Amino acid sequence: METARVLDIFKEITRIPRESGHEGPITDWLCKWAQEHSLAFKRDSTGNVLIIRDAAPGKESVPTIVLQAHQDMVCEKVAGFKFDFSKDPIPYVIKDGWMIAENTTLGADDGIGIAACLALLEDSAPTGRLECLFTISEETGMDGAEALEPGFFDGKTLINLDSEDEGQLFIGCAGGLNTNIKFSVRRTAPISGFKTLQCTISGGIGGHSGDDINKGRANTVQLMARFLYSQLGEGFRLVSIDGGGKPNAIARECQAVVSVADPAAFKKAFSAFASDVKDEFHTTDPSLSFECAAVKPALEPLGRKAGERIVTSLFASPHGVYAMSQDIADLVQTSTNLASVRTSKGQVEIVTSQRSAAQSERRAMAAKVRANFEGAGAKVRHMYEYPGWNPNVHSKILKYTVDAYRRLFNTEPEVKAIHAGLECGLFLQKFPGLDMISFGPTLRGVHAPGEKLELASMDKFVALLDEVVRKFE
Ligand SMILES: [Zn+2]
Known part of the structure; x- marks a missing residue:
């Protein structure tokens, strides 16, 4: 030939x-x-x-x-x-x-x-x-x-x-599947004296949740959850959190709306967090940007417990490489991607995807994600599985x-x-x-x-x- x-x-x-x-x-x-x-x-x-x-x-x-x-x-x-x-x-x-x-x-x-x-x-x-x-x-x-x-x-x-x-x-x-999470939520009357703020993390490089999962890039949903978790308490209510896009993409931006008792302290903490995170990702994501400003509330805040369950489980959710191949150098064997979160009036939906060449490990990874969110009271479904x-x-x-x-x-x-x-x-x-x-x-x-x-x-x-x-x- x-x-x-x-x-x-x-x-x-x-x-x-x-x-x-x-x-x-x-x-x-x-x-x-x-x-x-x-x-x-x-x-x-x-x-x-x-x-x-x-x-x-x-x-x-x-x-x-x-x-x-x-x-x-x-x-x-x-x-x-x-x-x-x-x-x-x-x-x-x-x-x-x-x-x-x-x-x-x-x-x-x-x-x-x-x-x-x-x-x-x-x-x-x-x-x-x-x-x-x-x-x-x-x-x-x-x-x-x-x-x-x-x-x-x-x-x-x-x-x-x-x-x-x-x-x-x-x-x-690798084979893969998506694990989708739904929190049904109720909203409460606005709390007098609280102010509404909108925080945005953007400018992440993102990338493909398979090919790029081992590149150490920022996941902006994960970062936002990490910051919000540090702010939980009597003076904090979550209004909404939205970020990420396709199930197979690493989240490049995330936005949270919160209602807080002390907006000045919250903003100060956010800018301190911003400078820590910029330091952490100065090589993989040099263009990360952070903003926090007062906004008019479009939705009422979630109840305190519901907001805490969502923030805590997002923060605790695994993301990234879970295991490397035992046979092939530098090959990711098993990973999970905390892909996106979307808030509507009565619901917060989270999409994640898991990959592994081994079906048992892929399913165990998906079960770990399920365990985390089910423990926080969400409904969890696995779907679109394809073999590796x-x-x-x-x-x-x-x-x-x-x-x-x-x-x-x-x-x-x-x-x-x-x-x-x-x-x-x-x-x-x-x-x-x-x-x-x-x-x-x-x-x-x-x-x-x-x-x-x-x-x-x-x-x-x-x-x-x-x-x-x-x-x-
Ligand atoms: Zn081809």
Whole structure:
């Protein structure tokens, strides 16, 4: 298999619309491609496609390899750039060793994976049986992987071609779930003599609750709870607390409205707290900003006990890394994200999310969060659980791939796992015992205009894939 051929096929793919949820044209194209090459294929009702190449003579006893890529791409363009992802070919240039889409996403994530599969299927080198699986809507919730029927493919070994760093082999990912908390609250009449203040903490870097959870960044909801906890007492009432955004983001801002007996003392304490926290986060979050000012009350204060239960349980809530992997250096094994809090008249809602490659640890983490908030009188629900892929450092396909990498490049690949979700977790749930690995060429800026593919890494990626598939037995 030649890099030039993989790139030619990829260039063809850049002309086919394939936005997540609208994969029809690429799905049809893949089926037609299989027909034209006289290869058996099937397509399920969601649009997942499997193309099959039988073993070459003499290779019948080689175990089947499943090669997998996703059909869809993230469609983003520069504001004002006239472009229609539903029909226009992706414009790209070749510059300084990179293939770049300057004003749109390139779709090398994961078009390059599709192209590599097709190039292998049409290659004349004898291999065992190959099953090429093309899933839909990976980017928007892994709907294709989620909908896969058990038995859709036969292979017990799968190579996922959706990784973005040449030289890195991925052997695991985290599963996750959300744990949502609801406090039902009653409000009391305003207390005479108390003044209403609004405090804001903003300017946090935030980031992804999987990839960035170990970077020591400020969680502004947690910080606000920490400050409010220091102010609990007869002279304090909570009115509202609102902060954070998506369940998978670290909270970048938080705002609390309070009713207090001594506003001057409260403000003084807040500014002392601000200077402590700025010190603590001077490296990871140098732009944290703190404000506290009088406001007109929009809501009546919560009862003292209710406010204390909410502040105390938010303060006590775990957040961040809980355990590191015992097998892979620097890999977060288990974590939780105190993602957001929202106050309405009769309710305070808190959203948290937990991740771990190990289901038991993920559920224990979620139970710990539940225990904390249930103890404070909240209703707690776990939801949206998805499975992980616990790394197996003794995997057979890993051994073949590492050996091939050493032979070809005379150097060691990095063996890694990620603390975020991959389709592989879902495959493992449907196909227990599946032995998997994920690798790919180097991509930068994926999911945003300017996405680019490093051409030098393509040669190594293609050589590695070719070597592994030809030598596997
Ligand atoms: Zn992808």
